Amino acid sequence: MEIVGCPRQTPMQKQRFVTAFHRNALRNTTIVFLISLLQTGPVRAAEAKIWEDFSGDKAFAHVQRLVDFGPRPAGSDALEKSRTYIEEQLRRYGWNTRRQAYTEDTPRGKTHFVNLIAQFGAQKKAASPVFLLCTHYDTKVFDTIRFVGANDGGSSTGLVLELARVIGQHPTLAGKVELVFFDGEEAFEQFSDTDGLYGSRYFARHLQGSGAKQFRGGLLFDMVGDRSLGITLPNDSPADMARDIFAAAEALKLRSYFTYLGRDLIDDHVPLNGIGIPTLDVIDFDYPWWHTADDTTDKVSGSSLQIVGSIALYYLSEIALK
Template identity: 45%
Template sequence: MKPAAALLLPLACLAGVLSHCSKPKDAGPEQLQVDNTKTELSSEFSGANAFAHVERIVGYGPRPPASEGFEKMLSDLEKSLADFGWKTTRQKFRAATPDGPVDFTNLLARHGSAKPEPDSLPFIIGGHIDTKKFSFPFVGANDGGSSTGVLLELARVLSTDPASAAKVELVFFDGEEAFRPGITATDGLYGSKYFAQKMATRPTWPAAGIVIDIVGDPDYELHFNPETPEGFASVVERLGAKQNFTKPFKASVFPVIDDHVPLQNAGVPCLHLIGQFGSMPYWHKEGDTLDKVKPEMLEKVGRLVLDFLAEAPQPAAASAEE
C-alpha cells in the first residue's frame, strides 16, 4: 500500500480513485443487501490464536509471489481453512510486471454453509498475503503476516456460527506489493485488481468489503479509509472506541492506495483498516519481524471486524452517491 498524497501521486490520479468509489447507478450486477452476522461472535476472537498463525507464517520466510515461502504458506492456509470448515479455491493468473511476467495466486475461501460461486456473498473480507521482494530477507510479520493471521482466526470464529460464516467470502490477495518502490497504476495490487475483474462477471456483487493490512502493532495509530461511506465511518468510529486501542483510531488524513481500491472502483463500498505504516521505522525494512506484532492488537482488530459485520449499515443508504 502507499499513502497517496505522501508519495506525490498526481492529483488527477487521486481524484480518479475517489471518483470511482461507488458503482455506476445503471450498470452491473445486482448488489446484495446487507445481511448482518451474529452479534456475539466478536468476544470469541482470540489474539493468541491469530498471533500463532502469524508466527507460523513468518516461519516460512520471505513470501513474494511464486516463491518457495509463498507456496508453503498457501498450503498452510488451505489446510488451516479446511480444518475450520472452509473450502478454498486458488485463483491463478499471470500478469506483466516490471520484472516480466509473474504467476500470482489469490486464495478464495467460503464456508461449507455458503453459496458456491458464481454468486457473491454479502461480505468480502480480504488482506494481502505476499511480502515485498527485497535483496535482504524481508519476512513481513506486520506487512503481510498480521492481516493473514487475523483472517485465519476470523475463519475459525465465523465457523462456530455457520449462518454467519455463510455471509462472508475470505480473500487472501497475492501481489499487493509493487515490484518497484511504490504502487503505481501498473505495478502493485495485482491480486485485488484481478479478483475485482473476475468478480464483475458474477450475477451478484457483495454489499460491502473489509480489507485489513499492517494491523499488528499497537504502538501506531490504526486508520480507516476517509473515502469509506459515511454510514460505515460513523459505525466503525463508535465500534473502534469500544476496543480501547492504545493509539488513536481514526480516519486517515489521506486516502491510501491498497487492495480495497480495486473493489471500490468495481462498486463495492469498503472499509479499509491499516496501521500508520508511514511512521513505522521498520516498514519495508528487515526489522518487520514477529516482535512488532502483538496478540492484543490482533484481537482488537479482529473483534472490530466482527462487530462491524454484525452492525454494518445498508450501503445503498450509507454511500452518499451524488
C-alpha cells in the first residue's frame, strides 16, 4: 500500500526518514524538559532555605570595617563615617534609608543623634512593614581608654547588614521588615531615665499609638559575635517570642547556644516593649571584655555571627513572618 501522489521510497530513504524522526523526537523532548525546568525554577527558589544564605564571614567583614573607623560615640566624626557606610551597604542591597535626626540633653551637654531607618524597595503602594530588626551602632565614650566596640556596637551592626543582604533577595519577606540602627544606646555616665537608650526612646516616642500597632514584633541584636557564644535572653523577654526563638535554634540543632540571663536587662528593647511592640533582646551578656579596651575584633567570630544570623532567618521565615 502506498499514499497516492507520493513517490515510492527506497529502503535507504526509509531508514533515513526513521532516523531523522527519532532525532527530532529526542530534540523536542529535550526542549520540553528544559522548558519545564525553567517553569519550575521560581518555585524551587521560593522553597530555598533562606537561613543557609547567611554568611558569617560577610557579617564579620562589616564589623572589621566599622572598627577601622575607631571609637564611634554619639556625635563623633567616626560615627558619621559609620552612618555613611551603613547607608551605602543598604543601598546596594535594595533598601531605602532615612535619617531620624534629633538633639538631646545629655550629661555632656546637648548632643546630636541620628537613627537610621530602612525599608525595602521604592514602591509607594507596598504594604507597610510589620516587623522590626534593630541594633545600636554607637560605642560608649571613654576618656581613659580607646574603646572600639567590636562586639558591643560592631557585631550586631554587621549582623543586621548581612541580614539585609539576604532578606533583600526575597522581596516578599523584605517588604514585611523594617531595619532600625539606633544611635545613642550607650549612657554617657550611667543608665537612667535621662541617660542612655537615646535612640530607641526617641524612636518609640514618635511611633507610639497607631504607629506602634503597625508592628507585630521585633528582634534587637546586641553583642552577638563573642567567640565563646552564649546568647542570654533577659528575663523580661516576651515569653512566646523566646519560645519561638528557642524552637528555631532547636530546628537548626543550635539550641545549646541559647539560654536565659536570669535577670532583666536595660537595652533598646525596653522602650519598644513599653509602647506595645513585643521585642526580644538577642544578646550575649556573658562577655568578659564588655566596656574594656580589649573589645576588639580578635574576640569576635564569623562563626558566632553565622549561628545567630541563621537562627534569626529561620525564625523570621518559618515562624514569625511565614
